[in-house]
Amino acid sequence: MRKSLITVAVLGALSASSFVFAAEKETKSDFTTSGSVGLFSQYIFRGLTQTDRDPALQGNFDINHTSGLYLGMWGSNISWLRDPYGNPKPVDSETFYKSGGNLEIDIYGGFKSEIGKTGLGVDLGALQYYYPGDERGRNVGNGYAKANTTEVYGALSYGWLQAKYSHVVSKDAWGWGRTSSVNTDARGTYYAELNATVPIGELIGSGPLKGLSGIAHYGKQEFDNDTALGFPSYEDYKLGLSNAFDNGVVIGAFWTDTKGARDSAWTYNGRNIGKETGTVFLQKTF
Numbered sequence: 001m002r003k004s005l006i007t008v009a010v011l012g013a014l015s016a017s018s019f020v021f022a023a024e025k026e027t028k029s030d031f032t033t034s035g036s037v038g039l040f041s042q043y044i045f046r047g048l049t050q051t052d053r054d055p056a057l058q059g060n061f062d063i064n065h066t067s068g069l070y071l072g073m074w075g076s077n078i079s080w081l082r083d084p085y086g087n088p089k090p091v092d093s094e095t096f097y098k099s100g101g102n103l104e105i106d107i108y109g110g111f112k113s114e115i116g117k118t119g120l121g122v123d124l125g126a127l128q129y130y131y132p133g134d135e136r137g138r139n140v141g142n143g144y145a146k147a148n149t150t151e152v153y154g155a156l157s158y159g160w161l162q163a164k165y166s167h168v169v170s171k172d173a174w175g176w177g178r179t180s181s182v183n184t185d186a187r188g189t190y191y192a193e194l195n196a197t198v199p200i201g202e203l204i205g206s207g208p209l210k211g212l213s214g215i216a217h218y219g220k221q222e223f224d225n226d227t228a229l230g231f232p233s234y235e236d237y238k239l240g241l242s243n244a245f246d247n248g249v250v251i252g253a254f255w256t257d258t259k260g261a262r263d264s265a266w267t268y269n270g271r272n273i274g275k276e277t278g279t280v281f282l283q284k285t286f
Contacts, residue, residue, distance in 0.1 A: 035061040036284030037248075043076050046191065046221055047236025047258040048273045050078040050104070068113040070125075074106040079145060081131055083268040094150075096147050096175055100133020110153075121157040126150070127166075129174070145177035145186070162195040173277060176229050188224035193217065201243070211244035215254055234261040234274060250283040 036059060043056035050056070061156045062072035081101030086094050093159050095101075100248035110125020129149040143234030147171065155164035171177055198214035217238035240254025 019159045030066040032064045036283055036285040038281055040281040041279050044256050044279055046219055047256050050080050052079045052083055052269055068111045071109040076104050077102055078104045080268055085135060085268045096136060098134040098136055101131060103132055105130045119158055123155040126152045145175050146172045147175045149173050160197050164193050166191040176223055176232055184225040186224055191219060191221050193219040209243060213242050215240040230265055231262055232265040235259040248285045253280045
């Protein structure tokens with residue numbers, strides 16, 4: 001009788017443990033989160049400085065689902081919306097924003113996955129660039145075009161290579177678009193890019209530089225109705241290095257330059273924001 005009771009107790013304990021384990025397994029979340037915060041010597045967007053070469057604090061937070069769906073937010077300080085624009089001599093009244101305009105918030109969502117077992121990755125999504133503040137817009141003649149912009153995008157990646165295409169679906173694109181004197185909008189503007197992140201650290205194998213990567217980028221920003229808008233289209237380039245440590249810290253530096261970024265389109269605070277420049281950064285991922 002005593003042995004039977006002991007047996008029942010042991011079996012009961014094992015069953016309870018199995019139930020708890022199964023419950024924990026069943027309740028494991030299909031969602032994961034990730035993010036980062038970083039300090040950059042300046043904020044470069046598609047070859048153009050957004051902070052007049054001043055430092056930028058940037059961060060992001062993403063929610064990912066096992067299905068491949070994701071949603072995220074990214075933010076940075078900026079200055080270009082409050083910097084007087086125009087060439088050859090900007091005036092203080094020619095700014096995009098009367099007040100505010102010192103922050104960029106990007107909200108994005110989409111789907112990414114691998115195509116079968118080919119190793120080819122696909123990423124499809126939409127992105128809203130939002131600039132809070134008292135917006136006035138770019139003064140073109142007697143009208144204004146707004147800075148807030150909406151894009152849809154698609155990307156293919158294989159190993160350390162990526163090709164991406166982004167397409168503007170809003171009527172204005174970063175202050176370029178229809179006004180009372182410009183009878184066209186910027187919808188249809190696109191950005192095509194090729195990116196390479198070469199895992200140099202894999203050749204090293206171990207040590208503090210095992211997370212070293214080489215960065216290479218080419219992009220083409222093509223504004224729809226380029227001539228009517230004042231020729232804002234251009235190309236940009238990037239070369240750099242970054243090193244990711246085991247504790248989530250990333251350090252790096254990169255060089256950027258543009259081709260065809262005209263003074264008439266991209267002069268802020270009296271200088272072209274697409275000129276050749278270098279950037280260093282310190283980032284923490286989690």
